[in-house]
Amino acid sequence: MKIPVELIEKYNVPVPRYTSYPPANFFGGDFETDDYLVAVEESNKKEPQNISIYLHIPFCTQLCLYCGCNTHITKDQDMMKHYMEALKTEIHMLNKLIDHDRKISQIHWGGGTPNVLPAELIGEVMAIFNSEYQFIDKPEIAIECNPALLNQAYIDQLVSFGFNRISLGVQDFQEKVLNAVRREVPEIPISELVHMIRQHVGVSVNLDFIYGLPYQTVESFGKAIEKAIAINPDRLVTFSYAHVPWVKKAQKKLEDYGLPAAEDKVKMFEEAWSLMTNAGYVPIGLDHYAKPNDDMAIALKNRSLHRNFQGYCTRETTGQVYAFGVTGISQLEDVYAQNARTVKEYIDTVESGSIKIVKGYSLxxxxxxxxxxxxxxxxxxxxxxxxxxxxxxxxxxxxxxxxxxxxxxxxxxxxxxxxxxxxxxxxxxxxxxxxxxxxxxxxxxxxxxxxxxxxxxx
The missing domain is CATH 1.10.10.920 (Arc Repressor Mutant, subunit A)
Known part of the structure; x- marks a missing residue:
């Protein structure tokens, strides 16, 4: 597929990403904690009845300069343990309001870098859901991982906790690119990590890439995708880098290296599209690719794909989203609600026996x-x-x-x-x-x- 330059010039204008509607920058501070708690109880009567859980782990050992996520840079293990105790407390608070006859269809751990945590802390949280809730027959239990912080033992532990999808944030294979954006270079090759994951029957793997970063060219990104295809993941994701330095000031530093022009980004997209579709992957929306027998590819064929802040999902795994952790955004049928902005504010509020909602929206x-x-x-x-x-x-x-x-x-x-x-x-x-x-x-x-x-x- 070739995208004419004149169309790029015509349509390259600021528009929402539409991970929600209305977008998050329409949420207001007049929506408060009591509004959210009422909405949680009311959500038990709404469709979809399935429960989707999002857990936000903000911690990273260093800041990747492209990052647009809500992160907290630290290596303080005591802080992480403290945060996870607060997370468990918040879950228990909300558990009292959610009808346990409803079933969990999806659990997603995002960040930040969830696998910066000691694995046993993740296991303690998963044990709460496994002991207190029922699950649909084929739930999606997913976690985002930095491959530089992953090994065989950690993968084995994740699988023992019930995870059946692991997303590796590769971003690029070139060390020059990773160093420029301050992303750790994995010691274990991605192909070996995927092999470790694949040793567990029923566990699928995503490889995530970003295009539009310093030192990337159309040729180099094409080679990265060819290498990814050879590794043979179940899904591939190619995110277009969103340069928003007015929101994330650290992104401004990437301008010192130079960023690919919009025309080159389009050519990267075209090259990735061509390589992946020729390899048999099915394009999903803007940036995802899946094997033809993947649930998402089947859902697209049946026009039953859905999307939330965590990404694309099928109607079967779609649920009202209950978010836990700092800045987590719940997506209920009638409302959106975002948790406390900082780790300290989040922990202090939960330890005082309440939940802090800083902004939200009633639809x-x-x-x-x-x-x-x-x-x-x-x-x-x-x-x-x-x-x-x-x-x-x-x-x-x-x-x-x-x-x-x-x-x-x-x-x-x-x-x-x-x-x-x-x-x-x-x-x-x-x-x-x-x-x-x-x-x-x-x-x-x-x-x-x-x-x-x-x-x-x-």
Whole structure:
């Protein structure tokens, strides 16, 4: 697939990433802890009934300069133990409000770097969920890992705790790139780590890469993807580096090395797309690739993919998300809520016997409609007005009026071969996948006149 330069210039504008709708920068401080606790109890009556758990581990031993996550740089083991005690306490607090007849479909450990923790601390938390909740038949229990901090013994322990998916944040194979962005270089080759994981039946592995970093070229990134394909992971992810130094000041330092131009980033995307699709991987949304027999590839074929802050998932593993830990964002049917901002604030609040919500958002019916439309576009590259109307018990005419939607808003996308449509359906083309954020923004009635800042789409 080749992406014309003129389209890059035309559509490379700031738009939300749409990991949620509305995006997190619309959350407000007027949403408080009591609002969240009421919403948790109310969520027991809402769909989906499945429970999705997110645990945020903020700790990293050093700061990767590209990072846009909420992190706390430390090697203090006592602090980590203290934090994990607070995490367990928070879980027990929320356990009292969640209906235990509901089942867990997904647990995701993110960060930061979850595997910076001693494995036994992870096991203690997993034991709470395993002892107090039921699980669906095939839950996804996943953890993000820095490969530089991983070995056979640690992998074996993770599997013993119930993890069945391990994501390795490779980012790039070149030491020159890793050193520039201050990412630790793994001592154990990625291929060997994957072999260690694969020794456990039923445990799948993701390899995650970032393109748009210093010293990366189209040729070098292509070689990285070729090497990744040879390792044969179940899923591959190629994230486009989002340069937002006004949010993450450390990113400014990357400008000293020089960053690839937007045109080169597009060529990296094209090269990765070509290599992975030729190798039999199925493109998922903007940045994921999966083997044809993978649950996500099957879900895409059935137009049943979903997305939350943790990434893509299937309808079977989709649940209302209950987040634990500092800055964790819960995504319930009716509300979003974000935990305390700093490790100290989080620990102090939990130890005082309460939960600290610093900001959140209560969704209106209109928000839920737009959220579902954007989810269909971002995940399934498809939209049926009839399905949305049926889901929200309204009419197609009322939906379009609510969104002030006119088919003329799609004219440019059609002319540029990014989508096709009929009276009832919209189909995103392969070329259109690269501009999903731009297409989704057409349905976002909050964008017009907004002063919020977003990263550019390319």
């Amino acid at each position: 209106s019916e209109t928000d839920k409609i737009i959220r579902q439309i954007i989810n269909e576009i971002m995940c399934n590259q498809y939209l049926s007005w009839a399905q949305i109307a049926d889901q929200f018990q309204t009419t197609e005419k009322s939906l379009k009026k609510l969104l002030d939607f006119k088919e003329s808003k799609l004219d440019d996308f059609v002319a540029d071969d990014l989508l096709t449509y009929t009276k009832d359906e919209i189909f995103i083309t392969d070329l259109g996948r690269f501009f999903l954020r731009n297409i989704a923004a057409v349905f976002d009635i909050r964008l017009e006149g907004s002063v919020k800042k977003f990263s550019k789409s390319v």
